[in-house]
Amino acid sequence: MDKLNIDHHISRRFNVELEEIRSRVLAMGGMVETQIRNAITALVDGDTELAEEVIKNDANVNLAEVAIDEECSHIIARRQPAASDLRLIMTVIKTITDLERIGDQAERIARMAKRLAELERPKNQYVEISSLGEHVLKMLQNTLDAFARMDAEAAIEVAKEDKKVDIEYDAVMRQSLTYMLEDTRNITRMLDVMWSARAIERIGDHAKNICEYVIFLVKGKDVRHISIEQVEEELHSDSKKQ
Amino acid sequence: MDKLNIDHHISRRFNVELEEIRSRVLAMGGMVETQIRNAITALVDGDTELAEEVIKNDANVNLAEVAIDEECSHIIARRQPAASDLRLIMTVIKTITDLERIGDQAERIARMAKRLAELERPKNQYVEISSLGEHVLKMLQNTLDAFARMDAEAAIEVAKEDKKVDIEYDAVMRQSLTYMLEDTRNITRMLDVMWSARAIERIGDHAKNICEYVIFLVKGKDVRHISIEQVEEELHSDSKKQ
Numbered sequence: 001m002d003k004l005n006i007d008h009h010i011s012r013r014f015n016v017e018l019e020e021i022r023s024r025v026l027a028m029g030g031m032v033e034t035q036i037r038n039a040i041t042a043l044v045d046g047d048t049e050l051a052e053e054v055i056k057n058d059a060n061v062n063l064a065e066v067a068i069d070e071e072c073s074h075i076i077a078r079r080q081p082a083a084s085d086l087r088l089i090m091t092v093i094k095t096i097t098d099l100e101r102i103g104d105q106a107e108r109i110a111r112m113a114k115r116l117a118e119l120e121r122p123k124n125q126y127v128e129i130s131s132l133g134e135h136v137l138k139m140l141q142n143t144l145d146a147f148a149r150m151d152a153e154a155a156i157e158v159a160k161e162d163k164k165v166d167i168e169y170d171a172v173m174r175q176s177l178t179y180m181l182e183d184t185r186n187i188t189r190m191l192d193v194m195w196s197a198r199a200i201e202r203i204g205d206h207a208k209n210i211c212e213y214v215i216f217l218v219k220g221k222d223v224r225h226i227s228i229e230q231v232e233e234e235l236h237s238d239s240k241k242q
Numbered sequence: 243m244d245k246l247n248i249d250h251h252i253s254r255r256f257n258v259e260l261e262e263i264r265s266r267v268l269a270m271g272g273m274v275e276t277q278i279r280n281a282i283t284a285l286v287d288g289d290t291e292l293a294e295e296v297i298k299n300d301a302n303v304n305l306a307e308v309a310i311d312e313e314c315s316h317i318i319a320r321r322q323p324a325a326s327d328l329r330l331i332m333t334v335i336k337t338i339t340d341l342e343r344i345g346d347q348a349e350r351i352a353r354m355a356k357r358l359a360e361l362e363r364p365k366n367q368y369v370e371i372s373s374l375g376e377h378v379l380k381m382l383q384n385t386l387d388a389f390a391r392m393d394a395e396a397a398i399e400v401a402k403e404d405k406k407v408d409i410e411y412d413a414v415m416r417q418s419l420t421y422m423l424e425d426t427r428n429i430t431r432m433l434d435v436m437w438s439a440r441a442i443e444r445i446g447d448h449a450k451n452i453c454e455y456v457i458f459l460v461k462g463k464d465v466r467h468i469s470i471e472q473v474e475e476e477l478h479s480d481s482k483k484q
Contacts, residue, residue, distance in 0.1 A: 062467035073332060080322040090315060093332070097339065180422070180429050187422050187429070191436075225304035 014079050021071060021092055022148070025099075028064040029144040032099050033137065035061065035106035036203060040133035043113035043196060044126045051117070054110035061103035065096045091217040095147065098206040102140070105199040105206075112196045119189050128172045129196055135165055136204045143207040143214075152218035152235070155211040159228045165204040172197045256321050260330060263313060264390070267334055267341070270306040271386040274341050275379065277303065277348035278445060282375035285355035285438060286368045293359070296352035303345035307338045333459040337389065340448040344382070347441040347448075354438045361431050370414045371438055377407055378446045385449040385456075394460035394477070397453035401470045407446040414439045 035054055042051035072089050075081070081089060116126075139161050146154040176190045176197070215223050215231065223231040277296055284293035314331050317323070323331060358368075381403050388396040418432045418439070457465050457473065465473040 059467070066466060073328065076318065077324045077328055080324075082319045082322075086315065086319055090335070093335070094339070097336070177429070177433070181426055184423055184426060187419070191419070194433075224308060225301070 011079075014081075014085075017075055017079070018085065018088060021068065021075070021089070024064070024068050024071070025092055025095055026144060026148055028061065028068065028096060028099050029140070029147070031057075031061055031064060032102050032106065033140055033144070035103055036109070036133065036137055036140070036200075039106040039109035039113060040130060040137075040200075042110055043116060044130045046113075046117040046121060048114055048117045051110040051113040054113075055107055058103055058107040061100060065100040068096050069093060087217050087220075091213045094213050095210050098209045102203050102206045105203050108199045109196050112192045112199070116189065116192050116196075122189070126193065128175060129193065129200070132165070132168050132172055132197055132200050135161075135168060136200050136207070139165065139204055140207045143210050146211060146214050150214065150218055152215045155214040155218075156228060156232050156235070159208045159211040159215075159231075162204050162208040162228075165201060169197055169201040169204075253321070256317075256323075256327075259317055259321070260327065263310065263317070263331070263334055266306070266310050266313070267337055268386060268390055270303065270310065270338060270341050271382070271389070273299075273303055273306060274344050274348065275382055275386070277345055278351070278375070278379055278382070278442075281348040281351035281355060282372060282379075282442075284352055285358060286372045288355075288359040288363060290356055290359045293352040293355040296355075297349055300345055300349040303342060307342040310338050311335060329459050329462075333455045336455050337452050340451045344445050344448045347445050350441045351438050354434045354441070358431065358434050358438075364431070368435065370417065371435065371442070374407070374410050374414055374439055374442050377410060378442050378449070381407065381446055382449045385452050388453060388456050392456065392460055394457045397456040397460075398470060398474050398477070401450045401453040401457075401473075404446050404450040404470075407443060411439055411443040411446075 035057060038050055039054045041047065042054060072093050076086070076089060079085070139158055142154065142158045142161070145151075146158055173194060176194050179186045180190045209224075212223050215235075219235055277299060280292055281296045283289065284296060314335050318328070318331060321327070381400055384396065384400045384403070387393075388400055415436060418436050421428045422432045451466075454465050457477075461477055
């Protein structure tokens with residue numbers, strides 16, 4: 001497959017357009033990152049106002065997705081890109097879908113935050129949620145970095161992190177269940193904690209999806225639906241062959 | 243915007259290719275439908291073997307997605323379609339992503355089915371799950387019909403159905419919570435019921451997404467992120483203007 005070669009185009013204007021699209025994706029990524037951070041802070045601090053802000057802001061994330069999506073269609077229709085350029089635009093279209101869904105999860109966490117703010121605070125101050133949230137936020141930041149630099153190796157590292165997030169998530173779920181069994185008065189609250197943990201874990205899945213698009217874009221291999229260890233092995237055996 | 247005009251192309255071969263893509267999406271849709279039906283049957287009947295089959299079959303759904311996705315990229319690169327043809331291919335790319343995620347939810351339900359099969363059966367035979375499942379399956383079938391006929395009006399009707407699914411889902415969640423509070427021995431089982439209900443409800447969301455792509459394809463209006471009532475109003479006022 002042709003190598004990724006976004007810096008060389010017959011039309012300089014086309015180059016500028018592709019660069020613009022990439023910046024807009026990164027800006028949307030930053031927006032989504034802030035949404036998650038605020039949603040988790042709202043939950044941990046019981047800050048209803050901040051939660052409301054996150055819920056309101058989700059509309060802006062949605063607008064960003066629709067705008068970038070339209071721009072991609074325009075570029076395809078106008079430039080009729082082939083090979084690596086087309087792959088880049090396809091990657092963008094898929095990436096913004098996942099970013100938008102991450103935004104939905106942030107909104108979901110904010111709604112949970114509003115409900116939890118009305119209940120008694122637990123002794124541990126929802127440390128399990130803030131810790132899982134930090135982990136996933138770091139993962140998303142590294143994902144956006146890998147996207148910005150079109151760095152497949154970095155994307156593989158981030159995708160591998162998703163397993164650790166899943167393990168941490170399982171631990172949160174088990175702990176929450178214990179609290180429920182201990183005292184039925186905990187059930188309602190722990191359900192909201194579980195839903196929030198689930199939403200955060202889903203964000204990790206979406207980040208992993210984006211990493212897989214980056215790997216596909218750079219390496220020209222579709223790595224969805226095969227294990228990351230397998231991807232790593234295949235890509236490295238390829239580079240040895242070259 | 244240009245009208246949808248998939249029957250008239252300069253190249254007859256291109257017509258055939260687009261028709262093929264549409265049939266493959268419908269075949270994938272049928273595959274996913276079977277996966278959901280089997281997953282829910284496995285849960286309701288406590289059929290571990292059937293659940294295992296669903297889990298194993300998810301790989302085929304994933305393969306279908308990757309294959310159709312590649313075919314779409316090839317068509318864009320080869321045919322350089324503009325306007326309505328490009329929109330059709332974009333719709334397909336988005337639709338198969340949602341179908342693949344519906345497949346993931348079916349697998350998730352099957353995993354829950356395996357766990358529930360080891361527990362004591364409840365008196366109501368999980369009627370809440372089978373009823374919610376039937377509702378969502380009907381919604382998915384109508385979605386695929388609307389896609390097959392490129393019928394925006396039908397797509398609007400299906401998208402509206404998602405609200406009813408959400409209401410039914412809320413009722414299941416409230417009922418499950420009551421059982422938990424009644425007797426802590428119900429907690430583990432009811433959690434699995436809740437996760438399954440949640441997975442089914444998510445399938446409804448994905449079906450709604452596909453309906454929105456169909457509306458966009460036919461009407462040329464991006465209707466994501468606005469309410470279906472608003473969409474209906476706008477589209478009807480448009481046709482009056484014409």
